[in-house]
Amino acid sequence: MKPAVFDYHSPSELKEALHLLNEFGYDAKIMSGGQSLIPMMNMRLARPKVVIDINQIKELNYIRINNSVIQIGGLTRHYQIEESKEIEQVCRLITEGMKLIGHSQIRSRGTIGGSVVHADPTAELPVMLSTLGATITLASAEGQRTVTTEEFFMTYLTTTIEMNEILVSVEIPIPPANTGYAIDEFTLRKGDFAIVLAAASVTLDVEGKVKAARLALGGVDGVPVLLDEVTDGLIGKIPDQNLIAECCMGIGDMVDPEPDIHASAEYRRDLCITYAKRVLELAAKRALKQQP
Amino acid sequence: MQRNLKKIAMTVNGKAYTASVEPRMLLSDVIRDELGLTGTHVGCEHGICGACTVILDGRPVRSCLVFGVQADQSDVITVEGLADSNGELHPLQEAFWEKHGLQCGFCTPGVLMSACHFLQQNPNPSREEIREGISGNLCRCTGYQNIVDAVELAAETLNKNKSSDTESAKEQGVHSGRAVNV
Numbered sequence: 001m002k003p004a005v006f007d008y009h010s011p012s013e014l015k016e017a018l019h020l021l022n023e024f025g026y027d028a029k030i031m032s033g034g035q036s037l038i039p040m041m042n043m044r045l046a047r048p049k050v051v052i053d054i055n056q057i058k059e060l061n062y063i064r065i066n067n068s069v070i071q072i073g074g075l076t077r078h079y080q081i082e083e084s085k086e087i088e089q090v091c092r093l094i095t096e097g098m099k100l101i102g103h104s105q106i107r108s109r110g111t112i113g114g115s116v117v118h119a120d121p122t123a124e125l126p127v128m129l130s131t132l133g134a135t136i137t138l139a140s141a142e143g144q145r146t147v148t149t150e151e152f153f154m155t156y157l158t159t160t161i162e163m164n165e166i167l168v169s170v171e172i173p174i175p176p177a178n179t180g181y182a183i184d185e186f187t188l189r190k191g192d193f194a195i196v197l198a199a200a201s202v203t204l205d206v207e208g209k210v211k212a213a214r215l216a217l218g219g220v221d222g223v224p225v226l227l228d229e230v231t232d233g234l235i236g237k238i239p240d241q242n243l244i245a246e247c248c249m250g251i252g253d254m255v256d257p258e259p260d261i262h263a264s265a266e267y268r269r270d271l272c273i274t275y276a277k278r279v280l281e282l283a284a285k286r287a288l289k290q291q292p
Numbered sequence: 293m294q295r296n297l298k299k300i301a302m303t304v305n306g307k308a309y310t311a312s313v314e315p316r317m318l319l320s321d322v323i324r325d326e327l328g329l330t331g332t333h334v335g336c337e338h339g340i341c342g343a344c345t346v347i348l349d350g351r352p353v354r355s356c357l358v359f360g361v362q363a364d365q366s367d368v369i370t371v372e373g374l375a376d377s378n379g380e381l382h383p384l385q386e387a388f389w390e391k392h393g394l395q396c397g398f399c400t401p402g403v404l405m406s407a408c409h410f411l412q413q414n415p416n417p418s419r420e421e422i423r424e425g426i427s428g429n430l431c432r433c434t435g436y437q438n439i440v441d442a443v444e445l446a447a448e449t450l451n452k453n454k455s456s457d458t459e460s461a462k463e464q465g466v467h468s469g470r471a472v473n474v
Contacts, residue, residue, distance in 0.1 A: 002317075006316060034362075051315070103342070109354075190427045191428065
C-alpha cells in the first residue's frame with residue numbers, strides 16, 4: 001500500500017501555509033501529525049493532489065497558561081500535552097484523556113489541531129474539549145475567528161472549518177477550584193477506537209452541592225453529545241450515587257447510536273448509561289477532595 | 293511519469309545518510325529500500341501493527357505513518373542501532389533471546405524499539421506498565437507473556453549495568469559504543 005503521487009509543500013510560516021491554501025483550494029490537504037491522513041493515503045482512500053505539511057511551522061507548537069485559560073497551539077503534539085506538568089496542575093482531565101489516545105507511537109506524532117479537525121466522533125479530544133467548554137481558533141489569509149465546539153463539530157469527520165482555514169489554537173477555560181473530572185471509555189482492545197467514551201466535570205459549592213456540571217459522550221453520534229439534560233438535574237444537590245443514577249436513567253432515550261459489527265445500538269445505549277454514571281461519580285468524588 | 297524527487301539528509305544510527313526520494317515515499321520504505329536497513333519491518337502499512345516502529349528525534353513513531361521527506365534533518369534509530377559496534381547485543385536483545393521473547397520474529401524490531409524508548413522513560417516498570425508500553429505492537433505468535441518477561445529482565449540488566457557503569461565511568465571515563473543509550 002503506497003500513497004498516490006502528490007505535490008509536497010512544507011512551509012515554515014503560517015502566512016505561507018495560508019497563502020498556499022488559497023492558491024490550491026480544494027486540491028490541497030493540510031497535513032499535521034498525519035496519523036489519520038497517512039493511513040487514508042496509504043489505502044488510497046485519500047488522494048490529495050497537494051499536501052501542505054505544517055510540521056515546520058514552529059509558531060503553532062506551544063502551551064501557554066495564564067490565570068484563566070490554557071491555550072494550546074494547533075501543532076502541539078499529544079505527548080507534549082500528556083507530559084505537561086502545568087496542564088496537569090490546572091486541568092487533569094486533559095492529562096488523563098491524552099493517555100487514552102491511541103498508543104505512545106501515535107502520540108509522538110499526532111497533534112491537537114489534527115485530531116480536532118479530523119473530528120472522529122470516537123476520538124478523545126473533541127469529547128474532552130466539549131466537556132470543558134473550549135473554543136477553537138481558525139486562521140485564514142483574511143484573519144482569525146474563534147468558535148465554540150458546538151459551532152465547530154457538524155457531523156462524522158465534518159466541521160465548519162472553511163477550505164482556506166487552518167486551526168491555529170484551542171483555548172480551554174481553567175475551571176474553578178472545587179472541580180473534579182473523569183474520563184473513561186469502552187474499547188475492544190487497548191488504544192482502539194472507543195465504542196463509547198464519556199467525560200464529565202463537576203464543580204461543587206462550599207456546602208458540597210453541585211454548582212456546575214458537564215457531561216459529554218463520544219461514539220454515539222456524529223459529534224460529541226453534551227447531555228445538559230442529565231447534568232441540570234444535579235445542580236444545587238449533593239451528588240451522591242443515587243442522585244447520579246437517577247439523573248442518568250433517561251440517557252438511553254436521549255442518545256441514538258448506530259449499530260455496527262462491534263456493538264448493537266441497544267448495547268451502546270447501556271454503555272452510555274454505565275459510563276456516564278461512572279465518570280460523574282468519579283468526578284463528584286474528586287471534586288469533594290478538592291473542597292477546602 | 294515525472295518523478296518529483298526531493299533530497300533529504302538524516303542521521304541513522306549515528307551515521308549520516310542522504311537520499312533522493314519522492315514525497316510520497318514512506319519513511320519505512322526510505323529506511324529499507326533507499327538506505328538498505330532492512331531490520332525495520334513493514335507489516336500493515338497503516339499504523340496498526342507497530343512492526344515498523346523506529347525512534348525519530350527521540351520519540352517512537354510508526355515509520356509507515358511518516359513520509360521520508362518529513363524526516364529530513366532528523367535523527368533516526370532503527371533496530372540495527374541497538375547492538376554495539378562490535379556486534380554485541382543490546383541488553384534488550386539479550387533478554388529477548390534469554391526469555392524466548394520472539395517466535396517468527398517479524399514484529400520484534402518494532403517491539404524492541406518501543407521497549408527501548410519505554411525503558412528510557414520508565415526504568416523500573418511493573419508488568420502492567422510493560423503491557424501498556426508495548427500495547428502499540430502486535431505479535432501474533434507469542435501471546436506476549438515472554439515479551440513481558442524479556443522486557444522485565446532487560447530492565448533489571450539495564451539497571452544493574454547503569455549502576456556499575458556509573459562506577460566504572462567515574463574511574464575510567466568510558467562510554468558505550470552504542471547509537472542508543474538506554
